[in-house]
Amino acid sequence: MLPIDFCIPDAEAHVMSDGKVYLYGSLDCAADRWCSDSYRVVSGSNLKEWKVSKPCFSVKDVPWAGKTDMRRQLHLDEVKSIDDLPENIRMFLPKAARLVPIKLLVNQIAKQLNADAQQNLALFAPDCICKNGRYYLYFCMPDNTEGVAVADQPEGPFVNAAQLPVTGIDPAVFVDDDGTAYYYWGQFNSHGARLTPDMMHIEEGSIVDNLLTEQEHHFHEGSSMRKRNGIYYYVFADISRGKPTCLGYATSKSPLGPFTYQGIIVDNSNLNPESWNNHGSIEEINGQWYVFFHVSTTGKYKRKACMLPIEFDENGLIREVKFTEN
Structure with missing residues (x-):
């Protein structure tokens, strides 16, 4: 179990090469606002006992923090x-x-x-991926800037932050079976692009706008990408029920779309009607797929990570998880 006062929302769950599950998210420390000025990484090997890293990255490590025009x-x-x-x-x-x-x-x-x-020098929702033995942390800030930092270990520390030439929030990263890396971001409508082999730059001419939109896909924010049986699953904060308390998803046969909206995976308003948003991911762990999401514990704020098993039907669609507080 995580410490009762430790709140990591926006959890991107990844099984890394050591077999452990790592959660990358923002860090809620105050009862009246989201996020904070640093990240910590949560890791575990049995889904019951979790370890919280030391601070692994902060706004002090961002050269342009507070200087954006x-x-x-x-x-x-x-x-x-x-x-x-x-x-x-x-x-x-x-x-x-x-x-x-x-x-x-x-x-x-x-x-x-x-x-x-x-x-408001804070770090919003991140994502992290391993490629060629190094770990790349993609992050964003309230000034709509996004960047990437690098580490030799999955829990950091992450260093050498470089700004990416995009504007938005909630980055996501995905490495396909052929080794090609893709980057996703956005609010109200999402964008996708290929990353260069060094994982530090956007490939020129590869950006695709309006991958998902609020009108067609109920997309609000919180991109996350996974692949299963040749199908690409784009998971995101879904606003179809009035507030973005749901994690919804869309599918495609290509990492850059077009995507078809498929429905809702989980809705956190069942746990706390005051919850304003949701953000998370899906991940396969020891043959079982799980959804990771968050729920607010203090009004809208201090969001805690949650996880539940999910099931796919014969067509590869995810059945919505129905649950109550008990």
């Missing part, structure tokens, strides 16, 4: 109307914002975003 990062100088604003900004604007001249509004937004980025 949000006007430039979000291309705000190209905004000509409110409809051009990023959706995650537009959806929170009051109705009165439409009465403000767009240049003045953009200046106000940029000023506030820059102030928030400098004050």
Whole structure:
């Protein structure tokens, strides 16, 4: 069991080459906000006893932390109307914002975003993968920047952080059977691309936008990719029930789509109606597949990792896990 006060949400579960299961997630430490300024890795060999690593990566290891110009990062100088604003900004604007001249509004937004980025130095949901004997941690921050750091051990420490040329949150990484690595990210709509062989860069010209959308796939955020019997399973925070409390999934015969929405795997609102979101993964462990997800313990916040076994039907579709608090 994990310590009662240890809250790791957004868990990406991976069985590494040593046979142990490793959980990579963000770290909730406060009762009034999500995430914190560091990561810890959880590992175990029997799904009952878990070990928590020392802090393995923090915002202090990110060279650009607190220095991002949000006007430039979000291309705000190209905004000509409110409809051009990023959706995650537009959806929170009051109705009165439409009465403000767009240049003045953009200046106000940029000023506030820059102030928030400098004050809210946190690490959001990560993912990690092993390739060629090294471990690559992909991370994101509230300023919409994403990056990668490297370690020689699955629990870190992760060093030499490099920024990736994408904008968004919730990165996911997947290495296919042929050794090709893929990268996924996004909120409201998702993006995918191939990584270069060194795992540190996006392959030029490989980005595919709108892999999943809110309208067609109920995609909110929280990308995660797995493969089973030739089918690619794109797991994500599903908003089809009003809030992104579900983990839903879509499938494809290709790692870069097109993807077909298939339904919901698990809904954490059954455990806590105050839960706002969900984020997790599926992983095969000793021949059994599990879903990893989180549930809020203090209102919306302090989210704890959970896991449940899942089943596939004869067509490779995942049956929704039905459960109660007991």
